[in-house]
Every structure is written in C-alpha cells, then in structure tokens.
Amino acid sequence: MRKIVPLCVLAVVGMMLGVHIAIADDISMTTTVSSSITATFQYASVGFGALSDGSSNNIAPNQATGVYNVTIATNKEYQLDVNGTDWTGATQNFGIGNLTMDSDASAGSLAEGNSVVVGSTPTTIDTAITYTVTPHYHGFWLDIPSGQYAEVYSTNVTMTYSNV
C-alpha cells in the first residue's frame, strides 16, 4: 500500500502536465501604427515688395517657379489650415482678409481662382491630401485697400498641418 503513495503523486503530476500541454490556445495579436507627420518648409517668409494702394490680386514674387513649397512626410492623409494676424504697420493696419492662399501638388496649378481667404481663425486650405503627395506648393495673392497709408506692413501667418 505504501508503494502506491509515490505512484499517486506521480499520477497527479502527470495530470497537471497533461492539462498544461492541452491548454495551448490560439493567441490573437494586434498592433496599431502611430500616425506621424514631418513638414519641412523650404521658405520662412514671403516678401511682396512695393505695391500700389487699390491694387488687387498681387501675386507673390517667383511663385510660379515653386519657391514656396513644403516637403511633407507622413503615413496618413493630411490637411492644411491657415490663419493670420492683421497686417500691421508703424501707424496703420489693414485686415488679413486681403490675403488669399492656394495649395497644390504642382506649382503650375496654383490659381487665384482656387485660393481661399486667410482669416484670423484657422481656415482649411486643402483637406484629405493623399499622404504620398510631396512636395506641396503654396501660392499667395494680396489686395491692398484703396487709400491705404504708405508704409511697411507685415503679418504672421500660421500654417497648421494635421493628419485626418
């Protein structure tokens, strides 16, 4: 009878091992790749030069050659939103709404007719841009109000890229 005790223990251990081997379940595996975006602006400012008051649709210099472009590296569709502050001079101001902007995958396709008025709050210039579209060209047109005081004006424009 005493010889049976170790056998009993062996049987219990065997059962445990048997159950362990039997429970080899399927493991489902998932992962999510994070979205990221890199925007490298090939320009930091735009200079329109001297313009006449009352003139409209003044195009930014050298725009047709594609000097105002951004290289986008991302792994998801993206969009561009733009907002700015009013044009300020030493003594006078005028509205940011006089500036319009277009964005396109080709510099030659930039057109004033497609441009969007830049406001003080973010305005979407282009949306759901395919993530393989890079570089990305910008176009600017500026109106000068009639009788605008003669001095140097400047503005800050914020360009916000985001994945959608």
Add this chain to the structure above:
Amino acid sequence: MRSVYIGLCFLICLALSMSLAYAQQMGIGVEPTIVDIYLSKDNDRTYLPIRVWNPSNQDMVFKLSIEENLRDYVQYDCLGYYWCEKDEYYVPAYTEKHEATEVSVLFVKKTDEEAEFESAIYVQGRPTEQPEGMIILTPRIMIRTTIHQTATPTTTTTVYTGSAESSSSIEIPDATTTTTMPDVLLDGETIISPATTTTTIESEEIVPQQSGMNPFFIVGVIVIVVVSAVVIYVWKEGLLFILPFLMFIMMSGMGYAYNVPMNVTVIETPAPIQPYQLATGIFPVIIIAGLFLWFLRGLEEITFERLVGSLLTVIIAIALVGILAGLI
C-alpha cells in the same frame, strides 16, 4: 573681354547657387498626431509622450499649446518631467525621427462625470534666427486628441507577460516608445514606474500600465497543493471513493492556474474558462485517471467494480461541468 563676361557669369551663378543653398528652411516633425486619452476611476492619470524632431537646416524652438477645453484635464509641472506652458524645446537642425526629443503631457481626471470630447494639442515651431519679410510663417502641427472620461472603471488593454489566451500587442519601433519617466501615483496608493514598462501607443487609447502577481493564479496553485496533500492522505486511509471528487476540485484549481497568467498588467476580471478549454483540458485527465485506476486493479483492497464506479463518477462530473459551462 570675353573672359571678363565668362567670369561675371560664373560669379552670378555662384551667388545664385549660394543663395539657394542657404534658403532658410523650417522643419517640424511630430508623433503621434492622433490620440485618444482614456480616464476613469481606475486610470485617473495618464501621460502622453509626444516626439518632436527637426529635419530642416535651421535650429528650431518648439512650443506646445492646448485647446481651451483641454485645460482642466492637463496637469502642469513647471519643475519636473511633464509639460509646462512656459516650456520651450530647442531642437537642433537635421534631427530625424529616431533622434526625436520627447515631451510628455500629463492628463488627469477632472470630475466623476462622464465626458467625451475632441480637442487638440499644437506643436508650434520658430527658427532661432528670426526671418524677415512681409509675411512671417509659423509652422505648426496639430495633434488631434479625444478625451474619454468614464464614471465607472473602463475596460483597458491588457498586455500579458505570461502565456495566456488574450489579445496582445507586438512592438513596432516607430509605434512603440520605451520611456524613462518618473513614477506616477495612481489612486494615491499604487505607484507605477513607466521606466520598467513598455508603453504601446495604441491610436485608440493610451493607458498607464500596472504589473503585479495575479491573485487568481495564487488561488489556483493553493488549490492544487492542498488537494494534492488530501489525495495522498485519503489514499493512505483507503478512502478511495473520495478521489474522483478531489480530482474534480483539483481540475478547477488547475483551470485557474493555467488559464490565468502569473503576471498581468491592469488587472481586470480574468477571462472565463471557455468550454473548449475545459474539454481539451480534461481529456488527458480522463486518460491518466483511467490508466491510474487500471493500474490499481491488481491490488486486493480495491474491487474492479469500485474502480469502474469511481471512473464513471469522474466522467459524469466532468460532463456535467462541461454542459453547465456551455449553457453559461
């Protein structure tokens, strides 16, 4: 005279190429750009690591800002490791994604009420050399953020470190960041150390992780040990008819021990034992038990009828459990 013209042309070309080469760039890279933040009673604080880099030819200074509706959910730490409104981050030129600077934003649960809303975090850059012109550009990347605050504990992603049936995460270098961060106080009692955990950035949720011994595993092991001791005792005393029932109890213990991992993160209710698991688990037990009892046939203290009865009792008990589990 001709050589003078050639020389002039060369100088003009050189000047043009130099001006093009030194065109001022502005670069800004951000990851992630879409995140969900989950806050609940159990996860009342969580941090969001944001990686920033600058591939342009100009050194840049980055600054974070948040939407107004996010203000109450962000804890500012102007002295420590997390983002503060005053913080500016200098990022040198020509840095790539793998050389990114990491900025962490600490989110806290604001109220006990449910809340779900969209918001945004902005990473804004400016070159260290201020450009001059009529239009000065400010590049900015928006991180779309959704806050999910639940009043009751939420189901969270569980990453098992042991073998277990569960959904698990694999690491992709760009999608996963292992960070060295200070301890985070959870519920005023539990301290997690992100330095020892791997944070998997799921686009849908980011939760702090907590490791520890699973109590269900301990219970299972205790049951096995206790029942093994009782089996030896009843065998010595000749109380064989109890053996089938003890086997049944031990199986339950093994079910806990093997189906529940030893170490878990964010302990939730363990996955219930599925009927098919029970079936595959008990099959070798039946075989082993049958062989065991068959071996005992030759002993004079035990009759063959009694052994068959014991075996049948085991099979019936297992079948009943299987049926019940299936019904549940």
